[in-house]
Amino acid sequence: MIQFKLAYHHLVKNKNQSLPFIFSNTIWVAVVYIFLAMLYDTNLKNISFGAIAVALMQLGLGFVILVSGLAIIYAEQTLSKQRTKELGLYSMLGLNKHNLRQVIGIENLLFYAISTGLGLIIGITFSKLSVMSLRVLLNFEHLHQTLTIKPIAIAAIIFAIIFLLLTLYDFWGLRHINPITLWHKASKAETVPKGHTFLAITGLIVLIMGYYISISSRASLSAFLQMMVAIMLVVAGTYLIFIIGSIVFLKLLKQNENYYYKPKNFIAVANMLFRMKQNGAGLATISLLCTATLVSIIASVSLVAGQNNLLNLWSQRDIQIVSTSPINLVQNEQITQFASKTNISLQSRRQMTVTMPTNGELKNNYFKANNSLKTEVAISSLDLQQYNHIEGTHYHLADDEILLYSPDNTYQGKEIIIHGHKYKVKPVTSFNTSFVYNHSTYKPIFIIAKSQAIAQKINPTPVLYVTSFNTVGTKSACKQFGEKLPNLLNADPASITSRFVIKDLFGSLFGGFLFIGVLISLVMICATAMIIYYKQVSEGYSDKANYAIMRQLGLSQQETRKAINSQVLTVFLLPIVGAVINLAFALPVLKNVLSVFSMYNINILISVSFICIALLITIYMLIYWATTAVYKQIIVS
Amino acid sequence: MSLLNLKHIKKVFTEGNTNQIVALRDIDLSVEKGEFVAIMGESGAGKSTLLNIIATLDQPTSGTITLNQTDLSHLSEKDSSQFRREHLGFVFQSFNLLDTFNNRDNIFLPLVLSKAKHEFMIERIKPLSKALGIDNLLDRQPSEISGGQKQRIAIARALITQPDLLLADEPTGALDSGNSEKILQLFNHINHSGQTILMVTHSAEAASYAQRTLFIKDGIIYNELYRGDQNRSHYLEQIINSLAALQSREVTSQ
Numbered sequence: 001m002i003q004f005k006l007a008y009h010h011l012v013k014n015k016n017q018s019l020p021f022i023f024s025n026t027i028w029v030a031v032v033y034i035f036l037a038m039l040y041d042t043n044l045k046n047i048s049f050g051a052i053a054v055a056l057m058q059l060g061l062g063f064v065i066l067v068s069g070l071a072i073i074y075a076e077q078t079l080s081k082q083r084t085k086e087l088g089l090y091s092m093l094g095l096n097k098h099n100l101r102q103v104i105g106i107e108n109l110l111f112y113a114i115s116t117g118l119g120l121i122i123g124i125t126f127s128k129l130s131v132m133s134l135r136v137l138l139n140f141e142h143l144h145q146t147l148t149i150k151p152i153a154i155a156a157i158i159f160a161i162i163f164l165l166l167t168l169y170d171f172w173g174l175r176h177i178n179p180i181t182l183w184h185k186a187s188k189a190e191t192v193p194k195g196h197t198f199l200a201i202t203g204l205i206v207l208i209m210g211y212y213i214s215i216s217s218r219a220s221l222s223a224f225l226q227m228m229v230a231i232m233l234v235v236a237g238t239y240l241i242f243i244i245g246s247i248v249f250l251k252l253l254k255q256n257e258n259y260y261y262k263p264k265n266f267i268a269v270a271n272m273l274f275r276m277k278q279n280g281a282g283l284a285t286i287s288l289l290c291t292a293t294l295v296s297i298i299a300s301v302s303l304v305a306g307q308n309n310l311l312n313l314w315s316q317r318d319i320q321i322v323s324t325s326p327i328n329l330v331q332n333e334q335i336t337q338f339a340s341k342t343n344i345s346l347q348s349r350r351q352m353t354v355t356m357p358t359n360g361e362l363k364n365n366y367f368k369a370n371n372s373l374k375t376e377v378a379i380s381s382l383d384l385q386q387y388n389h390i391e392g393t394h395y396h397l398a399d400d401e402i403l404l405y406s407p408d409n410t411y412q413g414k415e416i417i418i419h420g421h422k423y424k425v426k427p428v429t430s431f432n433t434s435f436v437y438n439h440s441t442y443k444p445i446f447i448i449a450k451s452q453a454i455a456q457k458i459n460p461t462p463v464l465y466v467t468s469f470n471t472v473g474t475k476s477a478c479k480q481f482g483e484k485l486p487n488l489l490n491a492d493p494a495s496i497t498s499r500f501v502i503k504d505l506f507g508s509l510f511g512g513f514l515f516i517g518v519l520i521s522l523v524m525i526c527a528t529a530m531i532i533y534y535k536q537v538s539e540g541y542s543d544k545a546n547y548a549i550m551r552q553l554g555l556s557q558q559e560t561r562k563a564i565n566s567q568v569l570t571v572f573l574l575p576i577v578g579a580v581i582n583l584a585f586a587l588p589v590l591k592n593v594l595s596v597f598s599m600y601n602i603n604i605l606i607s608v609s610f611i612c613i614a615l616l617i618t619i620y621m622l623i624y625w626a627t628t629a630v631y632k633q634i635i636v637s
Numbered sequence: 638m639s640l641l642n643l644k645h646i647k648k649v650f651t652e653g654n655t656n657q658i659v660a661l662r663d664i665d666l667s668v669e670k671g672e673f674v675a676i677m678g679e680s681g682a683g684k685s686t687l688l689n690i691i692a693t694l695d696q697p698t699s700g701t702i703t704l705n706q707t708d709l710s711h712l713s714e715k716d717s718s719q720f721r722r723e724h725l726g727f728v729f730q731s732f733n734l735l736d737t738f739n740n741r742d743n744i745f746l747p748l749v750l751s752k753a754k755h756e757f758m759i760e761r762i763k764p765l766s767k768a769l770g771i772d773n774l775l776d777r778q779p780s781e782i783s784g785g786q787k788q789r790i791a792i793a794r795a796l797i798t799q800p801d802l803l804l805a806d807e808p809t810g811a812l813d814s815g816n817s818e819k820i821l822q823l824f825n826h827i828n829h830s831g832q833t834i835l836m837v838t839h840s841a842e843a844a845s846y847a848q849r850t851l852f853i854k855d856g857i858i859y860n861e862l863y864r865g866d867q868n869r870s871h872y873l874e875q876i877i878n879s880l881a882a883l884q885s886r887e888v889t890s891q
């Protein structure tokens with residue numbers, strides 16, 4: 001069949017363009033497959049907090065499908081420029097519209113088959129290898145992976161749909177064909193999109209809407225749909241802004257004659273303007289991939305880094321028992337006996353009575369008790385004598401003065417109003433026996449008043465008895481002691497907190513998140529590198545002829561290198577800037593998620609973010625440096 | 638002292654380890670300032686090779702070449718780039734305009750590479766665009782104009798630096814006879830205003846516009862025809878006769 005021959009011939013003849021295109025498609029197929037494999041081929045659902053992990057993976061999957069669809073459609077435009085020229089030739093030679101469609105269809109089918117086949121092989125290999133090595137590296141044995149047909153089939157179908165859309169789009173481009181216009185289209189510069197001010201404003205609005213939805217929605221599983229919509233809006237907005245923004249930016253550079261008519265800028269700006277939409281779309285893709293890398297790594301590292309925070313919040317002592325009645329003599333005896341039986345000794349035992357926490361919210365130093373979506377804190381109170389005894393301090397208080405302990409010093413007010421009474425606040429930074437009643441997610445606040453009577457007035461609730469001690473012995477003995485204690489005392493497990501037990505629990509819980517986070521960011525950073533590589537290679541081949549002509553006109557190799565550097569550097573930082581802006585709006589969402597786990601710590605989040613951004617910039621520069629070398633190689637050779 | 642001097646220029650291409658192609662055997666040539674010289678010869682005779690060597694795009698295997706007393710045979714890559722920019726202008730058969738620039742910027746390109754001021758570029762393009770009749774083409778893209786118009790843009794690009802020597806490799810090869818004639822009259826015109834031109838061509842018609850025509854064969858300058866005072870049609874007849882003689886020689890030698 002002649003159509004098949006033509007399609008095949010074109011694919012092979014233009015291998016400088018078709019190979020990079022296949023290459024980038026392969027990466028997208030692999031990335032989508034890796035997400036699908038994590039969802040369908042692992043026991044992710046069954047590990048603790050698996051439902052959240054699954055939801056996050058689904059968001060990630062939606063994101064990569066969206067970005068890969070857009071990126072593929074944009075990448076194909078470069079390719080189809082060349083193809084259009086040849087189709088023009090074929091139609092001059094007598095092929096009709098129907099034949100041309102067949103040629104396009106067959107060629108896209110070839111692209112699809114090759115990319116999907118290769119992509120799946122790479123995806124399977126990568127996910128197997130990475131799950132295996134991460135299990136060892138992170139010492140996380142809970143995740144298992146099998147190999148089933150389902151994710152393979154789904155990935156194949158997803159890309160079949162993308163390529164089908166692509167083919168329809170190509171057919172659309174053929175609608176009023178005329179050999180001459182087809183032939184000329186190939187050497188035409190891209191034009192500024194019609195109504196670009198309108199598009200820019202639309203992009204901005206879409207982006208802001210996306211940001212708004214993501215910031216305003218509370219982190220919970222029910223917000224899944226909202227988050228998906230937010231992601232779609234941000235992706236669409238980022239593409240629009242980058243495409244229009246970069247065009248406006250380049251036009252401004254061009255209008256500045258003193259800048260434009262310099263050897264290196266002249267060539268760089270003209271090259272970028274020539275393929276301005278494609279250029280903007282490429283930058284947007286890179287920016288979104290960088291965003292995804294940042295969000296996934298920051299989220300997972302923050303969770304892990306925050307786990308000590310949560311541990312200290314729950315209990316700073318090795319064992320802490322909270323009960324509504326005091327520990328009686330019999331129980332006391334049981335504890336001592338069990339301790340000696342498990343070969344540990346109990347030390348620095350502390351006992352205190354505090355009022356049972358009242359949940360509510362704090363606004364303008366005013367405490368309002370409630371149990372609603374707005375509830376943030378849980379206030380309980382005790383008298384000064386107990387506090388001084390436990391902490392070994394010598395505070396004195398007047399009737400209307402209190403000491404206030406809030407973990408991480410979140411309460412900054414100079415006074416506090418409770419039940420219509422105003423108290424002067426002296427913040428304290430240490431409270432050894434602080435605890436979280438029933439391990440709720442509300443932030444505990446402890447108020448220390450001059451006397452028991454005032455403490456009761458501040459928080460008129462029944463008292464709780466808090467007994468705590470440290471255990472000295474081998475790690476496993478201490479853990480065993482903590483595990484068995486609730487049974488021994490016949491108590492609710494939530495009322496007895498053992499640091500050794502909790503630490504282990506957190507390890508497996510958040511290890512899973514770290515695992516997924518590292519895997520996703522690994523996938524994303526690889527995809528970023530590959531897409532940058534693809535961009536440079538495909539641009540390299542399309543610029544090669546131009547540079548050859550300019551060399552004849554007297555552009556030296558050194559000047560060629562300078563022009564290339566300028567071309568790369570002018571827009572090099574834009575994707576990172578975009579990614580950081582996107583991140584700034586993703587952080588509040590992250591904060592919400594972390595707050596749900598009571599793991600939000602502003603210092604940790606900020607420092608983790610800074611480290612991750614610095615790391616990403618370093619890797620990004622390395623990628624650019626390496627791929628620019630490839631670009632130069634293509635131009636100069 | 639002539640503008641361009643070639644002495645014993647030899648160019649051998651080595652393909653693989655053994656296969657040697659002698660493109661130019663022994664070329665001696667000098668061109669005076671203000672001359673319009675045409676180079677003819679069969680396909681594969683080495684015309685483009687000769688032009689590339691003069692253009693410093695390629696280096697001779699042996700022999701010396703000087704332009705304006707500058708020795709071109711051993712320039713470094715950087716120096717030859719600069720030399721091309723400052724002293725030579727090129728017109729190619731396939732125009733070689735850059736799609737990425739509009740026509741005006743295509744013409745400015747050599748000046749931009751020489752780091753000229755923008756005001757200076759504007760000053761230079763004015764008389765040129767008037768003489769070439771391209772005023773209304775400047776703001777369009779190369780893909781939007783005809784072949785003859787493209788070639789005029791390419792000529793403007795070659796002339797904007799006011800080069801010592803204009804090199805043209807089959808400048809009318811891609812044009813119909815009407816457009817070819819216009820381009821050649823243009824060459825004639827700029828030659829009369831002092832521009833030295835070296836033009837490779839396949840067409841006797843085109844060569845008849847020159848003051849001297851060289852015939853290359855077997856890697857040497859085989860024959861040379863001066864126009865002198867003859868009118869163009871006489872000269873054309875002479876050229877055609879020489880070409881015929883050249884070909885009949887080939888037939889008898891085979």
Ligand SMILES: Nc1ncnc2c1ncn2[C@@H]1O[C@H](COP(=O)(O)OP(=O)(O)OP(=O)(O)O)[C@@H](O)[C@H]1O
Pocket residue numbers: 650651652658659660678679680681682683684685686687
């Ligand atoms: N880079 C090269 N490597 C090897 N051989 C070459 C190279 N360039 C030219 N040649 C050979 O040198 C000879 C002269 O080539 P050249 O291009 O100068 O011919 P020409 O006279 O310009 O022909 P035409 O009229 O077809 O353009 C030919 O035999 C050609 O094959």
Ligand SMILES: [Mg+2]
Pocket residue numbers: 684685686
């Ligand atoms: Mg030639």
